[in-house]
């Protein structure tokens with residue numbers, strides 16, 4: 001039997017329960033880092049009030065794994081896609097598999113896709129081509145797209161503006177790390193902005209990101225852990241692995257920066273997740 005925690009408005013240093021319900025809009029629970037203790041990780045998340053976890057795929061195999069997770073665990077949902085850093089090794093069959101998986105129960109998004117010029121494992125041209133495929137598939141199936149972007153804000157926004165000429169582009173810019181201007185432009189395009197552990201970092205280099213946290217409109221904001229990556233403060237450097245329960249630490253910092261209550265933030269998080277990932281909760 002697990003212990004019941006009394007609701008409290010404070011979040012502890014390790015992200016204890018607040019009595020509120022949260023969404024982790026991006027966590028890689030199929031990662032090897034969770035192979036040994038996934039059940040405990042999910043249990044800790046639930047105890048902390050993290051009711052909904054969205055797990056994006058990063059390759060055909062990973063997409064298959066997250067679909068299986070979504071079909072096995074209540075509260076877990078999948079995105080299917082090939083990460084820009086994995087696109088260089090994707091075969092035509094892999095893409096066919098993504099298109100098939102996209103129609104499976106438990107799938108609420110296409111992705112993650114996007115552009116990454118920081119780690120250029122895949123030539124940019126190939127990344128652009130994969131981004132285009134993902135966005136078209138998302139538009140065809142009327143699913144939101146999960147976007148990753150590092151050092152390629154302009155290219156990403158240009159590609160999405162082009163896509164928007166064909167029809168609405170719904171999606172989320174995950175682990176947002178760009179500046180206010182990019183956040184505004186993305187919001188104007190119809191995208192949601194999801195903040196991760198990097199929003200809790202205090203270094204000067206993250207100042208533009210903090211500005212984006214403060215100014216992103218309520219109805220465009222999402223939170224995530226990007227587990228097992230991006231361990232938030234104050235656990236950063238003390239813990240190797242991030243996990244969905246820690247979305248509360250991101251929430252606490254974002255609430256402070258935006259001068260909003262955790263109650264308010266939790267409520268808008270749930271409403272936004274439900275609006276964007278509109279297949280959440282469907283069988």
Ligand SMILES: [Zn+2]
Pocket residue numbers: 026028056112148226
């Ligand atoms: Zn990711």
